[in-house]
Amino acid sequence: MSIGKKLTETKKLPRHSLTREDYLEIFKQLFLARYFDIRLIKEKKRGRLRGTLYSSHNQEAVLVGTLYALNPEDWISPIHRDMPAFFLKDLKSGWNNPERKGISIEQIICQVFGKVDAPGRARDNWSHIGSREKKIIHSTSMLAGTIPVAAGVALSEKMRGSDTVVVTYNGEGSTARGDFHEAINYAAVKKLPMITVIENNMWAYGTHVSEVCNTPDVADRAKGFDIPGIVADGQDVFDVYDKMSQLVEYARQGNGPSILECKTYRAYGHGDHDDNRADKYRPSEDVNSGRSRDPLAVCREYLVNENILGKDDANLYMADNKSASQASDEDFPEEVINYLKQGVDFAINSGLPEAEEGGMWVFKE
Amino acid sequence: MSIGKKLTETKKLPRHSLTREDYLEIFKQLFLARYFDIRLIKEKKRGRLRGTLYSSHNQEAVLVGTLYALNPEDWISPIHRDMPAFFLKDLKSGWNNPERKGISIEQIICQVFGKVDAPGRARDNWSHIGSREKKIIHSTSMLAGTIPVAAGVALSEKMRGSDTVVVTYNGEGSTARGDFHEAINYAAVKKLPMITVIENNMWAYGTHVSEVCNTPDVADRAKGFDIPGIVADGQDVFDVYDKMSQLVEYARQGNGPSILECKTYRAYGHGDHDDNRADKYRPSEDVNSGRSRDPLAVCREYLVNENILGKDDANLYMADNKSASQASDEDFPEEVINYLKQGVDFAINSGLPEAEEGGMWVFKE
Amino acid sequence: MSVEQAVKTNYLNALKQAIDEEMAADSEMICIGEDIANLGGAFGVTEGLVDKYGKWRVQDMPIAEECIVGTAVGAALTGRRVMAEMQFIDFISCGFDQIVNNLATFHYRTAGEVPMPVVLRGPAGGYGGGALYHSQMNEGWFCHSPGLKVVCPSTSYDAKGLLKAALRDPNPVIFYEIKELYRRKDLEEELPTTDYIVPLGKATVRRSGEHITLVSYGQNMYHCYQVADMLAKDGYSAEVIDIRTLVPLDEQTIMDSIKKTSRVVVVNEAPRTCGFAGEVLARVCENAFEYLDAPPARCTRLDTPVPWVKPLESFVLPSVEKIYNTCIRTLKY
Amino acid sequence: MSVEQAVKTNYLNALKQAIDEEMAADSEMICIGEDIANLGGAFGVTEGLVDKYGKWRVQDMPIAEECIVGTAVGAALTGRRVMAEMQFIDFISCGFDQIVNNLATFHYRTAGEVPMPVVLRGPAGGYGGGALYHSQMNEGWFCHSPGLKVVCPSTSYDAKGLLKAALRDPNPVIFYEIKELYRRKDLEEELPTTDYIVPLGKATVRRSGEHITLVSYGQNMYHCYQVADMLAKDGYSAEVIDIRTLVPLDEQTIMDSIKKTSRVVVVNEAPRTCGFAGEVLARVCENAFEYLDAPPARCTRLDTPVPWVKPLESFVLPSVEKIYNTCIRTLKY
Ligand SMILES: Cc1ncc(C[n+]2csc(CCOP(=O)(O)OP(=O)(O)O)c2C)c(N)n1
Numbered sequence A, B: 001m002s003i004g005k006k007l008t009e010t011k012k013l014p015r016h017s018l019t020r021e022d023y024l025e026i027f028k029q030l031f032l033a034r035y036f037d038i039r040l041i042k043e044k045k046r047g048r049l050r051g052t053l054y055s056s057h058n059q060e061a062v063l064v065g066t067l068y069a070l071n072p073e074d075w076i077s078p079i080h081r082d083m084p085a086f087f088l089k090d091l092k093s094g095w096n097n098p099e100r101k102g103i104s105i106e107q108i109i110c111q112v113f114g115k116v117d118a119p120g121r122a123r124d125n126w127s128h129i130g131s132r133e134k135k136i137i138h139s140t141s142m143l144a145g146t147i148p149v150a151a152g153v154a155l156s157e158k159m160r161g162s163d164t165v166v167v168t169y170n171g172e173g174s175t176a177r178g179d180f181h182e183a184i185n186y187a188a189v190k191k192l193p194m195i196t197v198i199e200n201n202m203w204a205y206g207t208h209v210s211e212v213c214n215t216p217d218v219a220d221r222a223k224g225f226d227i228p229g230i231v232a233d234g235q236d237v238f239d240v241y242d243k244m245s246q247l248v249e250y251a252r253q254g255n256g257p258s259i260l261e262c263k264t265y266r267a268y269g270h271g272d273h274d275d276n277r278a279d280k281y282r283p284s285e286d287v288n289s290g291r292s293r294d295p296l297a298v299c300r301e302y303l304v305n306e307n308i309l310g311k312d313d314a315n316l317y318m319a320d321n322k323s324a325s326q327a328s329d330e331d332f333p334e335e336v337i338n339y340l341k342q343g344v345d346f347a348i349n350s351g352l353p354e355a356e357e358g359g360m361w362v363f364k365e
Numbered sequence C, D: 001m002s003v004e005q006a007v008k009t010n011y012l013n014a015l016k017q018a019i020d021e022e023m024a025a026d027s028e029m030i031c032i033g034e035d036i037a038n039l040g041g042a043f044g045v046t047e048g049l050v051d052k053y054g055k056w057r058v059q060d061m062p063i064a065e066e067c068i069v070g071t072a073v074g075a076a077l078t079g080r081r082v083m084a085e086m087q088f089i090d091f092i093s094c095g096f097d098q099i100v101n102n103l104a105t106f107h108y109r110t111a112g113e114v115p116m117p118v119v120l121r122g123p124a125g126g127y128g129g130g131a132l133y134h135s136q137m138n139e140g141w142f143c144h145s146p147g148l149k150v151v152c153p154s155t156s157y158d159a160k161g162l163l164k165a166a167l168r169d170p171n172p173v174i175f176y177e178i179k180e181l182y183r184r185k186d187l188e189e190e191l192p193t194t195d196y197i198v199p200l201g202k203a204t205v206r207r208s209g210e211h212i213t214l215v216s217y218g219q220n221m222y223h224c225y226q227v228a229d230m231l232a233k234d235g236y237s238a239e240v241i242d243i244r245t246l247v248p249l250d251e252q253t254i255m256d257s258i259k260k261t262s263r264v265v266v267v268n269e270a271p272r273t274c275g276f277a278g279e280v281l282a283r284v285c286e287n288a289f290e291y292l293d294a295p296p297a298r299c300t301r302l303d304t305p306v307p308w309v310k311p312l313e314s315f316v317l318p319s320v321e322k323i324y325n326t327c328i329r330t331l332k333y
């Protein structure tokens, strides 16, 4: 387990070098992810959103931090709680750059509105989309089910001699599934470039992590495969970024798979239908402490402390700790608001698929 | 992982106390298991054995050592390579004691001959039998598939307040399956009294353990669940017995599940159909070293060194390192030979089930 | 108030009552599943049970369907009755091996030594925009796996009565709850205050008719009633049969009806090929061929998954219109 | 020797040739499965391939069927063709979720973006005393799961030609190899020395006849031929159709035959309820009802697992005698 140990000691290593632009972009991306969530809740109230919203509120640093550590050609597989990942991927290549290896905000809003210009032409809901071209694996609902697929992608890329890395996102609850074990075991033996990100938000629907996982950290599951398993502070985008960067490097160099656990907390219900119930099955101290370190605030504090941003600039937008009903557009950078607006405007005008499409594409002719 | 560590240090602890009778019984049971295998090969040549024989030759110490550490009321789930386990269970309660919590040799020979007096009336083959009364879980062919069932049995027993322990047997290859992970994870969380014995005979059919498991020891899989995972010398029945005893005690006291890896070696083919091929896909040094420490010899040496048996008495029967074609009845204690004969004689006279039974018992009326 | 108010129970609460009563009656029975205790189930079918029966008898399981089914098998092996919930019936695929190869065959393999009183139940069915993984009716797989009983209630009375019967049955039962019916107002009804069951293996004639037999179950029953109304306007009287139990199938009730009507349309929302509707057609051929005045017909989902948005979902699922057209075609044959 | 010896190929080697040739033709194609490399496969279908194509392209996988299927899906997503072996088709249940919910639906879900050129193949079928877990024909589950093609060859020529076609197909194919046919001497035949395929979705008439149509596939074909011989002695000529591809089904060939014979018996060794035989009966009702002079009939396994010892196994599986009796009943109707 020497590798694992070495990697866990990296908290003391210097940060990976980020330019000032990177820092600011990361900060902005956190706002973007947060605003996406808040905006969707509003769109749901307006009746535009179709289906359940699985909020990633309070968990944005996990997505932004891990995705910022990737190359455009790397693969990812987001699941229900990772909706922003689809457009955050390779976002640094330009928010409106059609060449970037991520899905456009227009397409993503089409997806959540159930419109035909969604990546899957509105055939499957919420996060069940992807793109071969953009290197995003299409998931099913079956938790942990993307990990074997990711292993296959990683195998294929490795055989082609590419140094591409494949990243799967999973809730801590999903790590109980057989697919998790089968695929990571396989990837470990074959040293496949696959990183399993565990978003440990402490709850799997109504069940606390302690009811389904016996190890102190979920990342300890890595020990059963003798691969690195490290824990990041999921509220701190830079801690996530640093640790992810190392695992990415480790994978690129052919050393094989690893697990990155990001400790975070699910701010609201499992889905929006569960928002009211969630307060009943979760102790209020648990909720309060889980929500106490907003990733926006943690990032802001870091930028100020490191003199990357002055206090006034840093405090321009204060969406921290605000729920959808509390937050207003002033709390977010205009650029972020416009980006979402751009997506919503497009999606409103996108149509529904023709009924006949329901019968199409069962087979390729 | 303090518990795991504590348990692995037990090699230095004094042996559990065994009486002289125990020592001799264990020695005899090793001969019995060995002779069972050899006898079946002979019966196959005579055309009496129905189906494939999955030899446990060279792996007998795993079965005898673990089973000797159990109480009659404990549950076990043997699979293909554990055929002797069915009659070795609770054998110390008397080889012909009808009350003992093991299956009689008569019924076992009926099973391998495909006769109606087998426990399952010859409806399923080889090791796919069991007995609720004798506390033996009926397995399917699906590797690792008995572990979730064992978890259910363990749950039920724990809820009843019994101190019964449930033991599953598995090849090292089977530990790659999802069922293995799902069930041990569950047992770990609920602290169920379940011991997963891994018979690491280095090969899963044609595939070496290094191709399917990334950890130095297969027992390391335990680390992913924060449960004890310890390694025994599978050729040394007393090492197996000692370590198993501790895990049994650990489970009885309500501490939960554990893994016992017994390092051994598959002496011949995967099944008897594979005996010739196995020499092609396994390097001969591997085979030679794997077969070099016959559990009979290791046990004998110990008994002599500890002055439990005199050298002459210990050397009365010398089946060590003899294949079925090399061994003769003189190499085995008469009691052992008679026991098998008793089973074979009974089974020869047992009939076939009526054809109509094929349509029965799909449902309970 | 002097006048007693009739208490009406919806489909979901009928199920809850069934589990509650059976749990109360048998202290060895257990319930296992994801989020069934602390949360009370994704839809609330097990709400409150953990408070009554404790964390062991009503147990939150890890997200591990093979393990859930295997655990049920193990507990049943020790003599317990088990209710195991699939959070959505769609996820039953993740526990498939333990179901078809272990649970289903245990009694058979052991020549009757070990019965398996296990009910696997969960929310099922389409028409709610649940898309591919929250809309399935996959009962066909299990009808094709000998050793399993398969049940699907369409009313609150049946929901309770069939579930109680299933929980008492010594055989494994896959129990399809129609989630779109859980809280349907018009399905609320007054249930008997005393213990009752609806026996497995008995279909029921919901409406009597002369000209055509409609055979269905689950949500499609309500489409069939509408079609029967439409046909009535056309001057045809339709007999409508609710199968309720798919395995074992009550052939008698179906064949008796066909002997009277000479025409049959079978409706279900599962994929067409090798689905249960086709099976009924085959049995009709085997048992009532000489009574047929028209080919036995089926109206099913297309051979597609269930897509998401409404126009797509409607295109692939049976509808009142499609069933009606199938009936007219059959009647005019 | 001056006279060239005709080289005859058995069913197993025909399969091996198919894989070998497709591997040679496409350097991106991979083969994965348990023991397929170092051992060469439990039955030897992949023997020697690892020496030709290396340990990566012919890869030993851990015993983890969900992972095997998922890996195939992932590799296909990157554009590779994949052959994935199930050591016995019985173990396909352990990879079930990835097959029905992921592999089968990928092209559908992505509105045609991502095809899935994956063949899952493995030894199948009863009559060999393999008991419950080494005898299955579980194709019914997959026929009922939209998005999968399902294939089962009965001859060496077809084994090679269908497998090559399956490997070239952009859709996932579940490929049932009949292990009892692997080394049957009488199935050895001279195969074309040039590249050929047998197209998916085309049935074939193996024998022409007038009085009754026998429809089957796999090992049951050989029972049907015997029955046809017996019927011939009785003065009936039977037309015998080998379906070969179950999904998509070549209805035309079947219906054309029934239009001629007016009688049909469908034979397969899967469980009866919701099996493929019943599906054919349903389709006959839908497409050729007016041509029928007798109820379409089926001869299948009983609704039981496949038990072990001979008398039990024979009791539940279709046999020449049972098929013959079904034919006579149908002919005398
Ligand atoms: C195989 C499977 N079983 C059950 C479910 C139902 N389900 C959806 S989300 C969820 C909880 C997931 O918890 P976790 O993995 O921690 O992710 P989170 O929602 O907390 O992000 C469950 C049980 C599912 N989607 N797939």
Ligand SMILES: Cc1ncc(C[n+]2csc(CCOP(=O)(O)OP(=O)(O)O)c2C)c(N)n1
Binding pocket: B081, B141, B142, B143, B170, B171, B172, B173, B174, B175, B199, B201, B203, B204, B205, B266, B270, D034, D063, D064, D065, D087, D088, D091, D094
């Ligand atoms: C789920 C499943 N997949 C595949 C098989 C086929 N199979 C039977 S035994 C075996 C090898 C088992 O190896 P191991 O677990 O090491 O046990 P051993 O035979 O060495 O005792 C395989 C692959 C099976 N029985 N079950």
Ligand SMILES: [Mg+2]
Binding pocket: A171, A172, A173, A199, A200, A201, A202, A203, A204, A205
């Ligand atoms: Mg979670």
Ligand SMILES: [Mg+2]
Binding pocket: B171, B172, B173, B199, B200, B201, B202, B203, B204, B205
């Ligand atoms: Mg082994």
